[in-house]
Amino acid sequence: MKKNRSLIQDRDARASGDTASGADNLNISNNLEQTLDNVTRELGFSPDLKIRKFQIGSAEPVWVAAVFMDGLINTVAVDEFVMGALFDNSADAAEGMPREPQERFQFILDRALELGETAVKDDWNDMMLSLLSGNTIILVDGCSKAIVGGTKGGEWRTVAEPSSQIVIRGPKDSFVESLITNIALIRRRIKSPKLWIEFMKIGSVTNTDVALLYMKGRADDKVVDQVRMRLKKIDIEAVLESSYIEQLIQDKVFTPFPTVYNTERPDVSAANLLEGRVVLIVDGTPFVLVVPTVLAQFLQSTDDYTQRFDSATLMRLVRYMSLIILLLGPSVYIALTTFHYEMVPTPMLISLLAQRENVPFPAAIEAMIMEAAFEILREAGIRMPRAVGQTVSIVGALILGTAVVEAGIITPVMVIVVALTGIASFAIPSYNLAVAGRIIRFGFMVAASMFGFYGITLGLIVLIAHINSLQSFGTPYLAPLSPFSIRGQKDTVIRVPMFLVSLRPNKLGYMKDDKSGKRKGTAGTGKDGQSGA
Structure with a gap:
């Protein structure tokens, strides 16, 4: 134990020696050993730093070092086009190897390497950044420059199907981490x-x-x-x-x-x-x-452009309806059962009052409890392993809903309203917009519990004014609804047949009048909300 501790202390002392005092002033030295020592010290004697030293030439051999980070490089490229090329060309290099260090450096760069992507670095920070990016550094004794060989590689996840933006028809590939x-x-x-x-x-x-x-x-x-x-x-x-x-x-x-x-x-x-x-x-x-982006983009899916225009329009209308239900579903129920009984049909009103007879909480508290419980179940389903996550969400919702109704804590209608609101949030293609709707609905619930439909109306006015004030890199967030564009409605809420929709816009987000009185610009949004005229 004492021996291991002393080794660690010795390593820390060496690492914090010369480089600690002048790490920012390091440069590529003419002395190969000094440069390699500086690299090793700056990386803290990291075990994944690999250095391969060898000689080129026989009459007047020159020392060359290949430096790379294990796990970040393409091993085939390093073995064949760097190490293999240097060794294979060493015989030729023995005959025509120049004596001047700079000429030796250029000789190795021109004749000994077979990499398609090479660069010369004379700055220490640039060289270290290239090394840590997965490139191989070639150092030549007697020269204060480094050859950077493009050998980036390592293990990456293969191209697979998207995990969040699933489509019925269309390409099945998705981006990776490379x-x-x-x-x-x-x-x-x-x-x-x-x-x-x-x-x-x-x-x-x-x-x-x-x-x-x-x-x-x-x-x-x-x-x-x-x-x-x-x-x-x-x-x-x-x-x-x-x-x-x-x-x-x-x-x-x-x-x-x-x-x-x-x-x-x-x-x-x-x-x-x-x-x-x-x-x-x-x-x-x-x-x-x-x-830039607009609000309509978050309510459109790739399937809108791989299906017929009529079915795509229907699905879009369903998504807009789902957004309205997500925002206003619980608050409308609270307003009806708290302030506006006269708007409920008499048979339904009698049923609602009978259900609420033994419930100890007002409708607003009911809604808050159920929405909070649903959010907990949703979060638990996301964080659980994929094999059991969906099962936990579904079974938990069924058991919880049945239990709270039988216990007389929540009315059955409230369970239906909350479940419908949760399902509506899943119908929105964009997860970010769905989260925004889930947050905003709590504000509408508070407004409805205090002022009924007057509070909901006031909340809608504030919400629309806020959305209308938003911009994305100069593009109005509500375009092409505000500013309104007739041509822009071809591919916003509805989608007209494909031959009537142009892919390329003249200007993102809104239309402008020219001197002739004709409107020109974008006509809406294309795939997943992109503008299309």
Whole structure:
């Protein structure tokens, strides 16, 4: 035990020695051993750091080192195109190896490596970032530069079906945690040179790769510039998921409504790009971000464009109705049974009063208890293992509903109302919008318990005014309903036949009048809410 403790203390002392005092001032040394020692110390003598040293040449051999991180590299590329190429070409190098260090470096770069992607780094931080990104670093003794070989790899989850955005008909692939793979999934769908991609790193510690994708000539340059500016202004240590960036670039923080759309489907992302939106892909997460967005986008599904227009329109109307039930279902019941008995048919009123005869709580308290219990069951079903999560939710709801009715705590009608509200939340395609509706309904329940339908009306006025004030990167959140566009209704609440819907918009979100009096601009929203004229 004492021996192990002394080894650990010795390691900490060495790691905090030279590099602790001058970690920010390190550079690539001409001395190969010194550079390797600095790399080892800065990484804390990490066991996944691998260093391979060997000599090239026979008459005047030169020491070369290959440095890489185990688990982050493509082992085949390292073995064949780095190590194998250096060893195979050592015989040729023995005959024509220059004597000057810089010429040796260029000789190895030109003749000894067979990698298609190579770069030269002379900055220490750039070299370390390349190493930690999965590249292989080639160091040559006597030279203060490093060769960076593109050997990124490692284990990644394979492309599989989406877990959250399920469709009946359509592509079955989804994004994964690899940035390059996700870009390739979009490239396969948009084989156009107008698909432009910009890379940047966000996070002072994690240095997370973020890709900004847009269609040149289709995306509004002002929107692209605004997205780029907001990304550059992000000052954060770590970006571990795209939600970090979503919360830092959204237009308004204090709102339950999402103003940045997220998806794990490549086809949805491709459709958004074709319609002039900007897509953000974050390395390490399968969920990409889409901006700008409108409210209608969160109520549309990919199935709307793989089915006939009449069935798609019916399903959209069902979703809008589900949103209304989610927001107002419990509050309408509270208002009817507390303030507005005259609006209930007499036979139903007699039945409701008979049910409430032995219930100790008013309707508002009933609704709060049942909604809270339903939220607990929903959360338990999500956190439980997938094999038993749904069973727990369904069985728990049945048992709980039966028990509270038989105990005389809750009326049967209240159980029906809460169950209908919960089912309505599941009919909304966007999880973020469903969560927003679940939060807002509690406000309507409080307003209904205090003022009845007057409180509900006041709440609706405040809600509509709030939604109308929202924007997403300059696009009105209620577009094309506000500002209203007749052409925009082709693909918002209803969907007209496909031949009447154009994919490409002139301007996202709203219409403008030209001098002739004709309206021009977008005509609504396309796949999953993307604008389409």
